[in-house]
Amino acid sequence: xxxxxxxxxxxxxxxxxxxxxxxxxxxxxxxxxxxxxxxxxxxxxxxxxxxxxxxxxxxxxxxxxxxxxxxxxxxxxxxxxxxxxxxxxxxxxxxxxxxxxxxxxxxxxxxxxx
Amino acid sequence: xxxxxxxxxxxxxxxxxxxxxxxxxxxxxxxxxxxxxxxxxxxxxxxxxxxxxxxxxxxxxxxxxxxxxxxxxxxxxxxxxxxxxxxxxxxxxxxxxxxxxxxxxxxxxxxxxx
Numbered sequence: 411x412x413x414x415x416x417x418x419x420x421x422x423x424x425x426x427x428x429x430x431x432x433x434x435x436x437x438x439x440x441x442x443x444x445x446x447x448x449x450x451x452x453x454x455x456x457x458x459x460x461x462x463x464x465x466x467x468x469x470x471x472x473x474x475x476x477x478x479x480x481x482x483x484x485x486x487x488x489x490x491x492x493x494x495x496x497x498x499x500x501x502x503x504x505x506x507x508x509x510x511x512x513x514x515x516x517x518x519x520x521x522x523x524x
Numbered sequence: 525x526x527x528x529x530x531x532x533x534x535x536x537x538x539x540x541x542x543x544x545x546x547x548x549x550x551x552x553x554x555x556x557x558x559x560x561x562x563x564x565x566x567x568x569x570x571x572x573x574x575x576x577x578x579x580x581x582x583x584x585x586x587x588x589x590x591x592x593x594x595x596x597x598x599x600x601x602x603x604x605x606x607x608x609x610x611x612x613x614x615x616x617x618x619x620x621x622x623x624x625x626x627x628x629x630x631x632x633x634x635x636x637x638x
Contacts, residue, residue, distance in 0.1 A: 453614065
């Protein structure tokens, strides 16, 4: 299966600032996803990162708050913009690695907004 | 609303005890079902998956799960747990009308005491 490198692994940020999270995959993948895991809660899908076109966002998530780039088939970034303490979460990158719906996850970015 | 429910948020067992973690989903159509595990400080890893066929699915590390369509359930079992099974376990579903989106339950934290 694919190996995902996600950076940074953790960060503490001031409210009102932005953080960009990087996701690098060791092979070309068609489908990349960004998830959020708030404290004590489930993983929630933020968006599907599409190569060559805008990301597809889930209900409750908007591009202005979570802009996503996908310049090629091995890399994506998620930016958390104008952060508030409510954005404190773990953010995970995921890729679909095979036809039988195998999904691989990055190690996550633990974000704390103060 | 459509969802994935894990009823046990925290489970504490002694080594050699049997494990069963509940998972129910509310999607009415065809689904693919998964159990993921996250060991402390590590990535999410796939334990097992069900697409079709035999409803009793065997995964890694001695885990198995049974799909009961009439109950919309996909419970995870292990006959005898080990201390190394201490982790968080997530049930996940792909509703086949969802464009490959993996929807997660809230997770169950398992602590196995030596």
